Amino acid sequence: MVTEVIAKNQASPTRTRRVTQDSRGTRVFGAFNTVFLLLLCAGMLYPFITVLAQSFSSPGAIKAGQVSFWPVGFNLDTYGAVMQNETFWRNYGNTVLYTVVGTAIAMTLTTTYAFVLSKKHLKGRKVLIGIAVFTMFFNGGLVPNYVLISSLGMKNTLWAIVLPGAISVFNLLVMKSFFESLPRDIEEAAQIDGLGWYGIFGRIVLPLSKAVIATMVLFYSVAFWNDWFAAFLYLDKSELFPVTLFLRNLIAGASTSTSEGAAAAGTTTELLSANIESVTMILTVIPILCVYPFVQRYFVSGVMLGSVKG
Amino acid sequence: MPLTENELPPQAAPAVSVAGAAAPAPSGLIEKPPARRRRKRQTWREALEKDWQLYSLALVPLIFFAIFKYAPMLGNVIAFRKFRPGGNIFGDEWVGLRYIELFINDPTFWRVFANTAILGGLTLIVCFPLPIVLALLLNEVRKKRFKKIVQSISYLPHFLSVVIVVGMLMQLLSLQGTVNQIIGAFGGEGIPFLQRAEWFRAVYVGSEVWQTVGWGTILYLAALTTVDESLYEAARIDGAGRWRQTWHVTLPGIRPTMVTLLVLNIGTFLNVGFEKVLLLYNPLTYETADVISTYLYRVGLVSNNLSYAAAIGLFQALIGLVMVLSANLVSRRITGTSLW
8 A cells, every 4th residue: 555655646746846936944844744744654554564464474473573564474374264264254244234234224314313403494403403412412321221222122133233323413413414505495396396395305305415325324334344342242142243343352362362362263273363363354444445435535524514513 | 410401402502513613604694583583483283284294204213312312311320229130220229329429439430530531631632732733734735646645544544443453553562563573673672562551551542643643634624724825925925934824824723623622622531432441451451541431341241230330420421521511611711612
């Protein structure tokens, strides 16, 4: 990735004409700034690079502390071992399932509620907004939530993972701002044509909001994909775990004893747990990295939208 | 609790604003009052008749809030009631302030309280200014493409799962990891960072910086684009150099954003990253690493003292609420910007 960055940077035509007009001090500062930012990027990416390097390295090289930027003793054995591991794939599948179901539910609830909140004439609108916003500042806390989920009988079910996080108030406010920014006259015209709010929502507002819906889908998916704690609290059976919890158990095992980590991965070979962890991390992070360029286009506008007073 | 109820309506009015003054009230306000006055007289029956479809759309989300957000809030009564696993989720019998007294007299509680304040304070001090610096540096970059790439890379850690972040930290800081390789290259002795209580805070804050510095620049960069270009020109004519332009024009220009974010951060500084600490700490580092939320997790869910843990949790949540509200009040007094 670093090489790509540097290549891109060199390829981009520098505007030398403008730079020569600047004073020497500015030029020196500019050069230092560029170098500093390049170093910063390298530092930011280093953890990814070293994990990637470890995932391809031989256990011996890792144990000897020889791996930094580049794989030492290149091999694909660890990838083979992890990919043959049934628990890993089952947990990976669970993550996909939780992400898809969770995002679907979250999107349904968030878009409908945001649509209602965006109707400024609605009586009781402020109360409805308050109900949502208040939960940003005060929440029930760990124990009451746990008691609730247990007593609803949701432990060891999908619902414990996907329901409690179904509305992110931040995302809700972003959507609400977006809906408020839509031109009113289209809705009014539709009302005159006899369309009710259901029709306006389904046939006019949603088709106009594809961009913001895409952003929210990505935000929610990333959140569900990354979540491990709900699963850690509410799931006891390893066949229900998401892959993040699989990884957590590897890590937790590694910090106490190495053999436990390897046992959690279900491998009998003499692979180092650091190897297995690296491979699992890479495989878990790949979907995020694939989605990232697409989210990125939107999230800045998302953050900005959310920050505009409703 | 009365405080929270009194405060609900004002915050209910406008939604949260992080950019604060960067977003002035829309001009649409002028035409609003007559419409609003007419609608104020609308009775609930009329409203329901006219907008029943809208209310019905709100129904499912409201049920969601009631069950998953407000029921746990009420569930906090188990802090004052004896709770029997498998029994009533709101507890079985009143015990009054017994659990509150219990944690007030619990030395471990005060240790984790101090740890929380220190960890949160350090994070705030280190993580608040750095995005501003980075945003200022990025703002000086002329090549758009390069700026974009730096931004993309620096936002990336924000999207990682805590589990991945902690996994990476463990590999970097292990005895075979990069940090110890460097120490070794200089002839130093390897340090098992994650087993040492004195290193925990540095490790935690460092990783927070890595995760948040880039993402934190977004709002500042946006605020920087709103600074009036003519102010720079005026400063240049007055003979101000780059540095003084930054000091006298740029920084005052983004001050509302800075204040708002500072207020938000101060208000939430006790909410240290529970999940990260939980993954990162171990009995060897409890001395500095154990925070309120991890302590109540162990007390409540590992040792099954649910009522006791709920009392601690309620205390923490109330402190958090009071801090956000007072930080907001201070901000409004000093700068006229507030979160709501």
